[in-house]
Every structure is written in structure tokens, then in C-alpha cells.
Amino acid sequence: MKAYVHNAVGGPDCLRLDEVASPICGPSDVVVENRAIGLNPVDWKFIEWGHEAWSWPHVPGVDGAGVIIEVGAEVRHLSVGMPVAYHNDLLRPGSFAERTAIPARAAIPLPVGLPFEVAAAIPCPGLTAAQALAKLPSRPGARILLTGASGAVGGALLQLAGSRGWIIHAVASASQHARVKALGAAVCHDYRDSDWRRELTVNGDSRPFWAVIDLVSGAHAASLASLIAANGHLVCIQDRQETAPLPAFTSTISLHEVGLNALHGFGTDRLWSELVAKGQSIADSCAQGAFDPQLIEVVTFEDLPAALQRLKDGPNPGNRVVML
Structure with missing residues (x-):
């Protein structure tokens, strides 16, 4: 599959589009065929910082939306063909790719007809906001x-x-x-x-x-x-x-x-269920026109590094999304 990778820390310009192996679906995972990628500040920050848990080359990106194409053996509540959005663990290979394996418990089922560019703008901003309000x-x-x-x-x-x-x-x-x-x-x-x-x-x-x-x-x-x-x-x-x-x-x-990604390592299944329910509620509100996804830029996959640089440079009065 095609994916953006980097072999060392650096700015968005260190990303290169390459052919890499498709992700392997673990027993508690699902594989999503990405239709849209949500860009977030944590993406460019960790491209600059790196992480000791990564293997190189690394595929970055935490937010995405698409269609499930494979389901792990232990997963019962999701099925092939379902549209979902997700926030992936930044320690894993990420969303800057045609396909991404994610923990099934992090998948947010989407209402029929919700545009994927809207869905991809929900997870990191929406779930982080929900976490803050829960305090x-x-x-x-x-x-x-x-x-x-x-x-x-x-x-x-x-x-x-x-x-x-x-x-x-x-x-x-x-x-x-x-x-x-x-x-x-x-x-x-x-x-x-x-x-x-x-x-x-x-x-x-x-x-x-x-x-x-x-x-x-x-x-x-x-x-x-x-x-x-x-x-x-x-x-x-x-x-x-x-x-x-x-x-x-x-x-x-x-x-x-507040630290959304920390919940991948320390959050229980019940906590993730509550977060996913909040994500579903936001997605439903978006579909009904009651929640503004704050889209300020929607670009093609080829423009991802440049859009990530614009995110880093700011200002960012809303969300930047990449379409596949």
C-alpha cells in the first residue's frame, strides 16, 4: 500500500510517499481502508520528537476515517463494510496510509451518509474536548x-x-x-x-x-x-x-x-466504550447539522506534507483534513 513514512525525526518535509506492507490485523484489531485523514498538532510534534517504541521507517498519524476491511478474531461488535472514524495509538503505525490497523475498541461507528472528511475531523479534537468536560x-x-x-x-x-x-x-x-x-x-x-x-x-x-x-x-x-x-x-x-x-x-x-493518547495504554474497555459513544454522538450531530466540524482545509493525499506544515505554521481556526 501507499503510505507516508519517515526514517528519522524532522519536520513535515521529512515525510516521503512510499510503498509499504499492508498492516496485519491483530486479534483485537480491525483494519480500516482510509478515505480521509485528520491532521492534528500531535502529528507534527511526534514526527519532530520520535518515540523509542517506533520501528523505522515509521508511518505517523493518529486520526482517520474509512471502511473496515478486516476484523480480528476476538472482535464481535464490528464487521467488514462498516464506516468508522478512529483515534489510533501514536505508538503504532498510523493513519497517513491507505490502510491502518487500529484497536477495535477505538473505532467510532458512523451514521450512514456522513462525509468521511467530516468524520476524520472528529476523533482527536472531539474526544479531547469530551475528556476535558468530563473533569x-x-x-x-x-x-x-x-x-x-x-x-x-x-x-x-x-x-x-x-x-x-x-x-x-x-x-x-x-x-x-x-x-x-x-x-x-x-x-x-x-x-x-x-x-x-x-x-x-x-x-x-x-x-x-x-x-x-x-x-x-x-x-x-x-x-x-x-x-x-x-x-x-x-x-x-x-x-x-x-x-x-x-x-x-x-x-x-x-x-x-487531559491526555487522549494515554488512554490507549491505561484506559479500560469501559472507558473507551464511553469515549466512543461520545464520538458517535458528535458524528450524529454533524450528520444533523447540529455540530460544526470546523473544516478549514480539505486536500488530496499528495498534499499531506504541505498541509501538515501549514498546520504547524498556523493559525488553525479549525481542522485540516486529507482525502484519499
């Missing part, structure tokens, strides 16, 4: 601060949080404020404005937020901890808090880390 109890009327709100995960978070009754303050560039508000933000702040943090005092309250969901970095998240009300929550989607950002026995906030 927070329901509290209608609570104020939430969301940084990096205009990206793919931020947009998914805004849409999934819509039914929770939160008042969401979104941090994004001014050019994206109208779109971010359309996705569910109540208030927008421009991070390019040097005084944007001064706007975060609400009605004189210096700790106005029940939760902060940060998509920038661990250090950035820590810098916002003082804005969180007592017994509130700090959710990190990029990095995590290695040390407590506030003194002990002060506002006693709870710290949360």
Missing part, C-alpha cells in the same frame, strides 16, 4: 475561562459545553471573535491585547471563574490559577501542572490533566 461537574451559571478557543479543540469544547448552562469567556484573536461567539462563547478576549487579563475581573471579583480550561501550555495555565474561585478547577490540555500553582490551603483548586 468538571455540571454547574449551570458558572463562569468558565477557555484559552485557545478558536482552535479545533476549543471549538469542539464550546459546542459540547453548550448544554451545560455555563457563561464562557473565550480567549482568541479578535479576528475569530464572531466565529467563537457563534460556537457558544458569551464573552471574548483578544490575547493580542496587552491588557486582556485586566478584563477578567467580573463585577469586582478578582477570582471570577469556577474553572479555567487552558489549551496553551502548563506555564500559561499556571499564570491563570489566581483567577479561579475557591474549590474551582484548572484543566490543562497542553502539558500539566508538575507543582501546585498556588500555595496550599488557599483557594484549594483542583488540578486536571
Whole structure:
């Protein structure tokens, strides 16, 4: 089959299109004939970093969508011909290929007729957003601060949080404020404005937020901890808090880390079943026009490395997808 591979770490330009052996279907796997590939920041980051578990040449890519063409001997809930989307374990050969073997428990069955380019944009952004929201109890009327709100995960978070009754303050560039508000933000702040943090005092309250969901970095998240009300929550989607950002026995906030790929190694079948159910719900909402997949670019397989470079360079107000 055709696949993009690399023999060493580097940028997207180190990828080359090559002929490689088709994947072997393990007993708890399915093989998907890919119709679309979702591009995510974790793709170019691990192409740069590499991993000790990889063998070379390595096929990268975590997200894809297509049709099941082979089912492992132990798999009972999936069958050949089913359309699915998936988030694959980044330690395995990935989605930048015509076919990919994935853990069957990670396959998200798709509604009939959902375009594969839409389906491929769901797994990493949608399931990461679902993970982040699962950290927070329901509290209608609570104020939430969301940084990096205009990206793919931020947009998914805004849409999934819509039914929770939160008042969401979104941090994004001014050019994206109208779109971010359309996705569910109540208030927008421009991070390019040097005084944007001064706007975060609400009605004189210096700790106005029940939760902060940060998509920038661990250090950035820590810098916002003082804005969180007592017994509130700090959710990190990029990095995590290695040390407590506030003194002990002060506002006693709870710290949360989010890592979708970690669940391939540590998640139970039940947890994956819950995640897949959330992915199915998002896919159904996309099919009904109730969830915006935020597609900003759909390109051909031949343009994959260049699209991945554009993802790395940014900005990325949504998802970039490759069609096969």
C-alpha cells in the first residue's frame, strides 16, 4: 500500500510517499481502508520528537476515517463494510496510509451518509474536548475561562459545553471573535491585547471563574490559577501542572490533566466504550447539522506534507483534513 513514512525525526518535509506492507490485523484489531485523514498538532510534534517504541521507517498519524476491511478474531461488535472514524495509538503505525490497523475498541461507528472528511475531523479534537468536560461537574451559571478557543479543540469544547448552562469567556484573536461567539462563547478576549487579563475581573471579583480550561501550555495555565474561585478547577490540555500553582490551603483548586493518547495504554474497555459513544454522538450531530466540524482545509493525499506544515505554521481556526 501507499503510505507516508519517515526514517528519522524532522519536520513535515521529512515525510516521503512510499510503498509499504499492508498492516496485519491483530486479534483485537480491525483494519480500516482510509478515505480521509485528520491532521492534528500531535502529528507534527511526534514526527519532530520520535518515540523509542517506533520501528523505522515509521508511518505517523493518529486520526482517520474509512471502511473496515478486516476484523480480528476476538472482535464481535464490528464487521467488514462498516464506516468508522478512529483515534489510533501514536505508538503504532498510523493513519497517513491507505490502510491502518487500529484497536477495535477505538473505532467510532458512523451514521450512514456522513462525509468521511467530516468524520476524520472528529476523533482527536472531539474526544479531547469530551475528556476535558468530563473533569468538571455540571454547574449551570458558572463562569468558565477557555484559552485557545478558536482552535479545533476549543471549538469542539464550546459546542459540547453548550448544554451545560455555563457563561464562557473565550480567549482568541479578535479576528475569530464572531466565529467563537457563534460556537457558544458569551464573552471574548483578544490575547493580542496587552491588557486582556485586566478584563477578567467580573463585577469586582478578582477570582471570577469556577474553572479555567487552558489549551496553551502548563506555564500559561499556571499564570491563570489566581483567577479561579475557591474549590474551582484548572484543566490543562497542553502539558500539566508538575507543582501546585498556588500555595496550599488557599483557594484549594483542583488540578486536571487531559491526555487522549494515554488512554490507549491505561484506559479500560469501559472507558473507551464511553469515549466512543461520545464520538458517535458528535458524528450524529454533524450528520444533523447540529455540530460544526470546523473544516478549514480539505486536500488530496499528495498534499499531506504541505498541509501538515501549514498546520504547524498556523493559525488553525479549525481542522485540516486529507482525502484519499
